[in-house]
Amino acid sequence: SQTIHQWPATLVQPVGSPLSLECTVEGTSNPNLYWYRQAAGRGLQLLFYSVGIGQISSEVPQNLSASRPQDRQFILSSKKLLLSDSGFYLCAWSVGRLYYEQYFGPGTRLTVT
Amino acid sequence: DAKTTQPNSMESNEEEPVHLPCNHSTISGTDYIHWYRQLPSQGPEYVIHGLTSNVNNRMASLAIAEDRKSSTLILHRATLRDAAVYYCILLGSQGNLIFGKGTKLSVKP
Numbered sequence: 646s647q648t649i650h651q652w653p654a655t656l657v658q659p660v661g662s663p664l665s666l667e668c669t670v671e672g673t674s675n676p677n678l679y680w681y682r683q684a685a686g687r688g689l690q691l692l693f694y695s696v697g698i699g700q701i702s703s704e705v706p707q708n709l710s711a712s713r714p715q716d717r718q719f720i721l722s723s724k725k726l727l728l729s730d731s732g733f734y735l736c737a738w739s740v741g742r743l744y745y746e747q748y749f750g751p752g753t754r755l756t757v758t
Numbered sequence: 759d760a761k762t763t764q765p766n767s768m769e770s771n772e773e774e775p776v777h778l779p780c781n782h783s784t785i786s787g788t789d790y791i792h793w794y795r796q797l798p799s800q801g802p803e804y805v806i807h808g809l810t811s812n813v814n815n816r817m818a819s820l821a822i823a824e825d826r827k828s829s830t831l832i833l834h835r836a837t838l839r840d841a842a843v844y845y846c847i848l849l850g851s852q853g854n855l856i857f858g859k860g861t862k863l864s865v866k867p
Contacts, residue, residue, distance in 0.1 A: 688857040689802065704854065735801045744854050745790070749801030 647672035651736050651750040658757055664709075664723040666753050668736030671717065676738040678719040679747060680711055683733040695719060696743065731757045762846045767862040770840075776833040778861055780846030783827045789850045791822060793831050794857070795842040802845065802857070805831065841865045 648671045658664060670676050680692040691704045693711035701711050708727060712720045719736055733754050737747040763781040770776040782791065793805040806813055806820045808829075813820040819832040833840055845860040 688859065689855075691854050694854070737801070744849055745792075746804050746807065747794075747802075747855065748804060752799075752801050754799075 647738070647748065649736060649738055649748060649750040651734075651753055653753060654751065655754045656756070658726050658755065660728055660757055661725050664721070664726050664730070664755070666721040666734055666736075666755075668719040668721075668750055669717055670719075670738045673717070673738065673740060675716060676740055677743055678713060679737040679739075680719065680721050681735040681737065681749075683735065685732070689735065692721070694743070726757045728757050731755055762848060762858060764844070764846050764858070764861045766859065767864065769864045769866060770833075770836045772838060772865055772867050773835050776836045776840070776863065776865075778831040778833075778844050778846075778863065779828065780830070781828045782846070782848055785826050785848055786850060789848040791820065791826075791829050792847045792849050792855065793818070793820065794845045794847065794855075795840075796845070796860070797842045803842075805844075807849075836863075836865045838865050838867060 650669050652667055678695045681689045682692055683689045693701055693703055695701050695713045698713055698716055709723050733752050735752045736750040739745055739747045790807050790809050792807040794802040795805055796802045806815055806818050808820045808822055821830045841864055843860040843862050845857050847855050
């Protein structure tokens, strides 16, 4: 069966520090991968998606970036965090048609202080 | 993307069926209706999706109106673990999943 891992589960970082969140998927090949953010009291916002290794599409311009160095690994990064980057970061995967039947990871709760 | 309208909240008793409505009067012919749910402090969980015909899976049933302007997610026997925010989302040939405010379902023992 397929599983998705995210780490860390929680993170507290100062403004201006770098960020690296990792997501890995097991049990499937060539998945579509997604990064979402959910700010407090708000809906999910799609940040990036990827349909293959090295292929990244950005939905929202910001100081975040994503990379997919391996088929089942998706990394979210920032060189300098802003207070507004605080939120609940979720990775998701799907197969087949883009955006359909997505399965989400446990998430990383990021607080920028 | 076409919009959906859901009640802000609903209550149900444990072990009773729950019907969660969703209106989508501006749905286009190629829009699929997707349902997800989100428990507190967790990521969303895929529930079901459909286009025109009613759909059933191990989690729920999706009843789609003949004119497709509304749909209903049916939980056949609610449990305490079903307490969550339920999102009804339209997904067409372009665009991505846009999560609105959803319906907060409370289940009473």
